[in-house]
Amino acid sequence: MSRRAVTIAEVARHAGVAVSTVSYVLSGKRTISATTRQRVLDSVRVLGYHPNAGARALASKRANVIALVLPLRAGMHLPVLMQFATSVVTTARQYDHDVLLMTADEGPDGLRRVAASALVDGLVLMDVELDDQRVPLLRELAEPSVLIGFPADSAGLTCVDLDFARAGALCVDHLAELGHREIALLGAPAVVYERGTGFARRTREGFSAAVRAHGQTGAALPCEETFDEVFGEVKALFEPGSGMPGLSGLIVHNEAAVGHVLSALRVLGKRVPEDVSVVAICPDDVADRASPPLTSVLIPAGDVAHRAVELLMAKLDGREVPEATLLEPRLTVRESTAPRA
Amino acid sequence: MSRRAVTIAEVARHAGVAVSTVSYVLSGKRTISATTRQRVLDSVRVLGYHPNAGARALASKRANVIALVLPLRAGMHLPVLMQFATSVVTTARQYDHDVLLMTADEGPDGLRRVAASALVDGLVLMDVELDDQRVPLLRELAEPSVLIGFPADSAGLTCVDLDFARAGALCVDHLAELGHREIALLGAPAVVYERGTGFARRTREGFSAAVRAHGQTGAALPCEETFDEVFGEVKALFEPGSGMPGLSGLIVHNEAAVGHVLSALRVLGKRVPEDVSVVAICPDDVADRASPPLTSVLIPAGDVAHRAVELLMAKLDGREVPEATLLEPRLTVRESTAPRA
């Protein structure tokens, strides 16, 4: 229970060298002869030495920890968040950093606290909103940060995200190639648009622009997440008088609703893809698990997270990084889309 | 950008007291006169002082950070994990601690690393498996830990979990009261049982025991997570010759499958709850969102996490804690269950 931790002094004594020599072996910041290095390394292993994180942070002014700030409200779907978080941790570990988990409900004060106390060297913030109150703080903070998503004014910040406008357009392009003339986008719940969440709007804009470019007819609608609401909405779309008598393509950008949409179509007797082609913007596993497996544009949570951490590490090293990074979406064709009958 | 951080020495100078006095004001470990205290507190506020975490950890031998270790494979469903993680963070903050996020893929070495380096004071591990390889390490670690879930041998450890056996039994009791005589449990995918994941097995055991106690007929089956597999399985259950000609109650302990099960029943023309009563073991939001809203036993991820952190804090304070904590499940009646026709 109470074994005292091994210190660098004990390693030095065991190896017959100075404390500073051990430090230099471990950090590689000065050249050390191969024989000495080996002796030190052996002592480290034999004694089971682990440098004390606090002492290291104090002396070096680097904690080797980054903060990951989760959104308070789940604008993004929970599983994506999770995938995101694990990817941040994994990537950070590759750079020999650990991850401190924070929730957004501590607000700006929480960020200031961890930054000012030197608990963390930098920050990754997820799911930033358009008029995020933490953004001004980030600008004045000494510690570098990377945002997932784009606030209204992203000048001077480093932001990463999937290119949702392209994602929306990609879906439209795919349906256009298959000959669909009237298509609809079922997006996030209405409240998400009202909140000004960037990704939802950008998808819709990409959708609208592409529809116009192809000369199609298109409607972009919010989409709630209970079966009954989804059913009602889908039913209305196909009703005569909906304004889209020839509707044959559906784009669903709402993970929680995608299952409900398929259920609704089944109940309405619409076959996928014979009667209606469906494209989803969602993680691959959701698309794979659906029936039929959905043609989809992947939300590459892992890649976004990976890139975000890489950018943060670059900033920590004092390197210059681009302000905006948009990840190219990729469309995977599965069994839910087909040429228009 | 490069404002140096305020140190305790500057606060002391500003307030006209010794460094140690500031420290005692902040920690409350010695009595300080009200006037001095106020003067120091004012200086702290004026200067915007935040104690350096590394220095504090080094001097006090307490990092005020706990580790949260996520499972590598998502045995538990992702949204629950997420809910869990946020609850751990929130609770830890109430005790003035932060949370270091780790994934299980670093394995035992990762735990040893953060513990030996004094990065964290204690550990919370999620989704522990029956023969978890990290368990022996935890026993010999100086740092206290709390596990979510039970390994095969939990002696000497502190474990918390929902009482899944009771949860399974509760579902059966409810169906029994409604007069259902033949019922089935659709559980986790087969691979989860093979892996020896505790919660899946314990639910099944609770189910079986209760079925026996009520003199019902019951079948416990694994359940995959794609629509087609679920559909096949549900269809088979209702087929003549399945051995359950009077099947009228279904218990679903699989968040990913619960939507598919309802879809399947719709397609098979089975009405819920008129023809079949369905009880789910899942978070409330999933049950609420289903159509019809599902009678369910809640997985109180937040409560479990909260309790886990409380136990860890108690151990950090040197208090004794019970080895096993089982949280009582709660069944909420919604619209998916009804008396047998």
Add this chain to the structure above:
DNA sequence: CAGGATCGTCGAAGCGCTTCGACGTAAGGA
């Protein structure tokens, strides 16, 4: 073969905080 570079190592000075013992000073007991 002398002079300057270069290499490998050491010693010591912090980093910012907590905590221990000590030292007045004011309050309580005899």
Add this chain to the structure above:
DNA sequence: TCCTTACGTCGAAGCGCTTCGACGATCCTG
């Protein structure tokens, strides 16, 4: 009134590490 006790505060000694400057020893270069 004198001695004890408690209270409030201070100074200094670390905590374990990194990093700077220094110093022999070895290596070239002319």
